[in-house]
Amino acid sequence: MTDTSVAGASAGARGAGDALTATGVTVRFGGLIAVRDVSFSIPQGGIVSLIGPNGAGKTTFFNVLTGLYKPHKGRVVLGDTDVTGRSPHTIASMGMARTFQNIRLFGLMTATENVMVAMHSHMRSGLLGTIFRMPGQRHEEHASREFAHELLDFVGIGGTADQYARNLSYGDQRRLEVARALALKPSVLLLDEPTAGMNPQESARFVDFVHRVRDEKQVSVLLIEHDMSVVMRVSERITVLDQGEKIAEGGPDEIRSNPRVVEAYLGRTGTEGSAR
């Protein structure tokens, strides 16, 4: 218990310069406390990971950050703005973008269209502008299409611009999700198990990709990830959740040797169990 409060206090104290700060977030589902008093922050331009065994509350926490669930306690601050309780589309348009654990693309829209959907909140043209194709609207459409193509090229699937998302290969779909998220011009990018279903080579390439995204698009990245080799290689800081609580936080080496983390993943050994 002591670790938690110490870690919580330190994260809470970081404050202002961070891209995203969550303080004392608690989420209850009926009697079940899915996330208990978790504080957490993503430094500007950092790559941090959220790990933990099954049912630790990682995805729930993610959903609080993106506005899908309203926390019962605690606040979420994006940049300088308190976004606690805002609707998902508002939070998204303020610069929080995400991908999904099980890919959720708009299957019957082309790759370009998928990316353009995410530009919705940055576009202005209204009903009449669209119907009569006014110069402003035409210009905006053209510019967004160009930007979409740029993003597709950036993630390396420029050749599939006119294909329906559902027809893309699995790896390309994952890339398209990232391109779509980047179209929001986010300050924070949340990746929910981005390497699920990838083989080791693909995962390794993915690590470089995340670095490139961070460097070239100036975003801070938060990953939920199960592949420990990816987590250890990509993360600058790792936060570990277990049963809804934060049990550890630190660099990859610290986490690897942290007994509580080992315990959470592998279970208690006999001697340690009796000792407690």
Add this chain to the structure above:
Amino acid sequence: MATELAQGRQPAPNAADLGGHHQRRWVLVFAVLALAVYLFYRFLLPNLPDSTQTTFQGWLPLLSVNEALVWVIAAVGLNIVVGYAGLLDLGFVAFWAIGGYTAGWIMSSFFYQVKNGFSIFSTASGQPGIHLNWWLVLLVAGLFCAFCGIIIGAPTLRLKSDYLALVTLGFGEIIPQVFKNGESVFGFNLTNGVKGIAPLDEITVVPGGKSLGPFDLETKYLLFVGIAAFCVFVSLRIREGRLGRAWLAIREDELAASMMGVPLMRSKLAAYAVGAFMGGLAGVVYAVHVNSVFSDQFSFSISIILLAMVVLGGMGNVWGVIVGALLLAWFNSTGLPQFGDWFNGQFNTEVNFPSYNFLIFGSLLVLMMLFRREGFFPETRTRQVLQEPERTGLESVGADLEGVTS
């Protein structure tokens, strides 16, 4: 258009044809057809032998073509709600009714309380009541319906699909009932109850022009085609813009759309309002077509037939919806009774075919759902789903399992 802007990159094998040449071909085909029909009825038909004329007036009278156009306008409107945004609406007749009554109110002598009359470019100026030029009436009714769409939509659009369908079903029933019982709203006669409002003012092509009587079907045909074309134009344009993409995204995956910054309520309300606008236009045009407004005209079956037109034609594809609307409307009003007469005469039977129309519609829908779910002329997109196996359907099994075990 989409493809032009994307030039320079090689289109993938199954590139989506959004707009472009495909679209332009359809426009051309329909424009030529519409003009040909006009020329045929205006110039050719009167010069044909009498027997041919009789056959034609029996099987394809211009009156039923005009009525079919009303259905086209409404179906194109419903297509925006159901086909574009994926919101099932089982009460679209409500907007048709509101549009019709708006026409009744502001282009007839119904409000005789306005003794000296209030008229704007109307054929009936000087008479008591409110008389607006019918183009204005179209605009007013459309906007009023859009407004009603937003009022109805605001509380209901939060519901998920099945519940939304049920609530719209309720509205489709309530609104005609309101009109039916509106004979004395706190002592004020709002709708004239079952007696309805008739006659309406005669319409003109241009303000101050020659007024069109009940037999000027050819000119009315041209006007109705024009209004339908306007609705088609609007649907096509919106589809390619920011709002159209938002609707598609909502139809595909509502949650993901909201996570990508698409405001769900606002976008859905916009779909409702635009659809309702066209429903209102259809209401006015129908009122002009039959020169009256009665509460009995607005039955539940209209909503269902409209839905059948959209589904049969190919949800989301405006051209398919037009074909579906024309076919079903003709079948309902003329085709089936004519076929019945022919059948009974041929086999000396007395089967009342028109009374079986819902049996036939129902069977048709069931057969469509079994054998051609995407409709006769599906969107390029939808054709994909129903004719090709989904790639991720197989490949993501592994990922899903991983999600479960991890």
